[in-house]
Amino acid sequence: MSDGARAGTSSGESLLYLTDEQLRQGIEAMFFAYRGFTADPDRILGDMSYGRAHHRAIHFINRAPGTTVNNLLNILGVTKQSLNRVLRTLIADGLVESRVGKTDKRERHLHLTDKGRALEGTLSDAQRARMRAAFREAGPEAVSGFRTVLEAMMDPEMRRAYAKLRESGA
Template identity: 70%
Template sequence: MQNQPGQIPTGGENLLFLTDDQLRRGIEAMFFAYRAFTSDPDLILSELDYGRAHHRALHFINRDPGLTVTALLDVLGVTKQSLNRVLRALLDDGLVESRVGRRDRRERQLFLTEQGIALERRLSETQRARMRAAYRAAGPHAVAGFRQVLEAMMDRDTLRQYKALKDLQEPT
């Protein structure tokens, strides 16, 4: 029997007192879900000799055109050396363009080229389709709960970053 929205789960799971086994199953579900979530983009990326770091850079540059290298470093939480390697490949392959900052000429602002936009769209379409199907199958209450769980797992700084990004796209 399926639970109605707002009901306590009937699968023997008391949400206030989860056992180590229930927590382990949740961790394993996240591992397998992440593997599925990244599998389609990974195939596309491997054709281009790119990895997930390239995908994340493309995603966030697309989300916020003109993002500075410093801001991208902060969002991705990687070292300068690691990001430089990724950005160099994306710049050399004509997917990303770097421009002098408008306010501060020492800053470098990043933009996707038409090719970069097309690749980012191709990568994200597979993930949006997977998320859309999962959200529809789970329903709105489960989606809200899922987001709440994900946000609760973030440390304070990460949650602040996420909420700042989330606000970027909200209508005014």
């Protein structure tokens, strides 16, 4: 079932980094790091009555202004009902604006209001600060490896979504 234990014995190159133990450490690193990754925004959101789901919605609306509900659904990988609940509160609280599509009036295009952008900034700053500290501590080469592995770990569709955002962003 698992070929990891034999990893060190094959071919010329060292495959010791593929042993089950190394993989397990990778798994645990992912677990602990993700906790750190979400800790700061979670703290901020906890004070308001928002959660991680609101953060995710705000992040991607900010990243791709005018995106449709369906688009967001695919990126976030949740159900319509789940997203709608979050979106409804964000719109009611005046953080997100929903505009009827010009060419296709069935679509709703989502934008952050000034208030929404303000919260996005607060959350992003907190999360970026931690990411920046980690990147700086690890150095550019480690960061490059970090991104390579993460990208390889994604589902193919997510990889496409990620690549698309990268293009549009930089």
